[in-house]
Amino acid sequence: MSSFLEDGLLIANPALSEMPKFESIAGRAIYIVQHSSDGAVGVSMNKNYSKSLDEIAGISPLLSHLSSKELVTTKVLAGGPVADDRPWIMGRNPENYKSTIRNASLALNFDEQAFIDNAAHHVPVCGIGTFGWGPGQLENELASSLWHFYPTTRDALERIPFGHDFSGAVDLLIVMKNTELKRKGRVSSFLDRLTTW
Template sequence: MAPLHSGMLLVAAPELQDPNFEQSVVLLLDADDEGALGVILNRPSPVLVADVLEGWRDLAVEPDVLFQGGPVSVDGALALARPADPGTPPVGFREVVDGLGVLDLDTPVELVADGLAGLRIFVGYAGWGPGQLEDEVAEGSWYVVPGRIGDVFALDPAELRRDVLRRQPGSLAWASTRPVDPSRN
């Protein structure tokens, strides 16, 4: 298994029965000897950004709702953003991979409004201790695949898991057609 790193996607295998991650697509934001951290990309909530973080509503891409990023620290939020000009990232921006980064939501909106091409806000995150994620991958709970910046800003998050699997080479593409419950096939 290749080392896990920022920008990879973890796509939940059908065998993963943890309700926190069932059918999920997780973007890894950080992975090292101390553990891993990511956000679930395909769990939009019914809560509008405007209802919780009014100042950020005009910068959030459609669907302009908060996303359930994971089961850890659900009382906090983090934003993933793409600068309009990658050569000039906005204040409060820390690049994670290929022009995509985390934007500090304490940054005054007026300082970043003209510098963003996309923004999505996640409540909570997914986290793993040292070696935990590697063990889950080894046991077959996750498909590890390359991510694309567009995955973060997918217009139809409900189709993201299928779309990500479908673009993979070989037999992994077939997993996109596997039913959630094979007994109903």
């Protein structure tokens, strides 16, 4: 099986809000970090925790290694219902740690050293929790129209008329994948907008 869904964006079908089994994923935009015959792993890009990075770092020690100046957004993403107590950092860090899931564009890291090594040029975001699918499960959900799939090239993301609920996730992916940051702080209005999203 090919990894055709890898490095793609899934948007939950709005009709899921009417289905109790899937109600919790309605309105989610999921970035697929890895997809293979063994299943898929992704993270939600459009739901944030209400607490700040500093507040959550008091509960989750791994996040205390991070500086908000080195992150694309100071929001901590609520990545999904799986391992919802496990923090991660995702960006363009080239290193392979003990706990890394990567594709050709981005790496999802759970290893403490990745948090320590974090740098602004990795164009990183942080979050807690993931989405996961077993073998063939995501393909079946797509065939059942539970999700809409979009490639995450810059051209594709900029041409799709996403609703307001998903614009933050799309902008975040465009920055992470396609922007070369030249900053000491956040210098562009585009990045400033993301920090308040």
